[in-house]
Amino acid sequence: xxxxxxxxxxxxxxxxxxxxxxxxxxxxxxxxxxxxxxxxxxxxxxxxxxxxxxxxxxxxxxxxxxxxx
Numbered sequence: 001x002x003x004x005x006x007x008x009x010x011x012x013x014x015x016x017x018x019x020x021x022x023x024x025x026x027x028x029x030x031x032x033x034x035x036x037x038x039x040x041x042x043x044x045x046x047x048x049x050x051x052x053x054x055x056x057x058x059x060x061x062x063x064x065x066x067x068x069x
Contacts, residue, residue, distance in 0.1 A: 013045060013052035022058055040064070 019042065020027040033041040042061040045052045
């Protein structure tokens with residue numbers, strides 16, 4: 001990368017379809033969670049109308065789902 005080359009901010013961010021695939025859920029489920037504004041959902045980033053997820057946030061979400069009996 002050269003100093004004059006633009007940096008893509010979203011290069012390490014995943015769109016909702018890739019995030020849904022990673023979580024093995026429907027992208028519609030992610031959309032529903034965002035509409036319901038539930039506390040128990042993955043953290044997301046909104047840039048304009050676009051929604052993105054970081055893998056680290058998805059991993060943290062998965063770890064919060066562990067149920068110990």
